[in-house]
Amino acid sequence: GNPPPSDRFRNVAASLPELGLSNKAVGDSNAMPTLQMNEEDDEEEGLLNGTDANVSEEQPKGVDTMDFVQDERMTNSWRALEEELMHDRLWPEKLKLYAHGNEICAVAAVPGEMLFASACRGSNSLHSEIILWSNEDGNSESGTTVEGWRRIQSLSGHDLSVQQMEFSSTGDFLISVGRDRKLCIFRREQKAGSSNRSFVRVVALDQAHSRIINSVSIAPDSSDRQFLTFATGSRDKKVKFWVYDKSECSLIQCSELALESGVTSVSYSPFQMSDNLNTSLNALSIGLESGDICLLLLKRDQQGSHTILEKCRFNWLLNCSQRINRIQWKPLSHASHLESPQDTRTDSPCDTTTYQMAVCSNDHSVRTYRIRFTLNAASTR
Secondary structure (H helix, E strand, O other), rough: OOOOOOOOOOOOOOOOOOOOOOEEOOOOOOOOOOOOHHHHHHHHHHOOOOOOOOOOOOOOOOHHHHHHHHHHOOEEEOOOHHHHHHOOOOOOOOOOOOOOOOOOEEEEEEEOOOOEEEEEEOOOOOOOOOOEEEOOOOOOOOOOOEEOOEEEEEOOOOOOOOOEEEEOOOOEEEOOOOOOOOOOEEEEEEEEOOOOEEEEEEEEOOOOOOOOOEEEEOOOHHHHHHHEEEEEEEOEEEEEEEEEEOOEEEEEEEOOOOOOEEEEEEEEOOOOOOOOOOEEEEEEEEEEEOOOOEEEEEEOOOOOOEEEEEEOOOOOOOOOOOOOEEEEEHHHHHHHOOOOOOOOOOOOOOOOEEEEEEEEEOOOEEEEEEEOOOOOOEEOO
16 A cells, blocks of 8 residues: 655645556655646647746746646635545555455444444345454454454354444444344353453344344443333334443343434433433434434433433424435544533533434435533434
């Protein structure tokens, strides 16, 4: 791959040849040959074209005209289109990890650890395996190491492509859902006589939904409790809430919500509020195939059971025009709060706090929202 640009010089633009597979930096003589012409060639070309070769004083001498145009285009203030991002921007390749036989369709990382999982599109159990990668010391299953990263384990359980995966906040659990309508839970356990911890499949639930399961999200405080609470969304137009008992190793469905369109993404907010009844308040955002966005304010007891307090639908002006691909909340440590002092108090669950949420859609848009929460309602702006 191309070496990353140095800290002293940052390329403004890049160029992708018509028959090339990787783009090169514009202005880097080692990466991309430029058109060199002497003064006689400049004058001859100007006479043949009926123009003066010395008209443009802004274009650097010895630089290809196309390079100069691309360099100028990158300095404009308009938003870059997909073609410009692909042809005119430089994406240095750091390293490659080889293991999958098809294109990658899902990835997930453990917060605060050098550990992530990847899955590719597959039509059988072998190609649908989840591969774990680590950059820490330990034994490698395949013995392949690339700059410290190595494949440490393969997790089986799905027969078709994995649609989405998510780790719990402590990294002790990994939940995956797929096109085979299957729900799998993997738990990290200590092997006897070994210092390494590996993941073991503890749940493989067939027909968790009647259609493809598109998304899964774990409640923010589930890792600190006896019960692991999470939600799944499917093309069958339902969101289901699940509770996994860590001590009993049992999974139950506590409730479900029917919607008017297929569910493509679900995401728990990073915050939680508690009242005097030992219950927690969480928010769940839901993206639909129609482009609509829903927001639920949930009350959850100590056993993980959900009760919907409020259901908010975004105004049609705020919705996307096509299918929602993914919804993601800004992490709690980086969440933006309201500027007013009374909105940042933490001594009462009735305080109003604002968080940010990002949505990407098939309509080629990425949108960010500010969500204001209170104990009794949720409003968007």
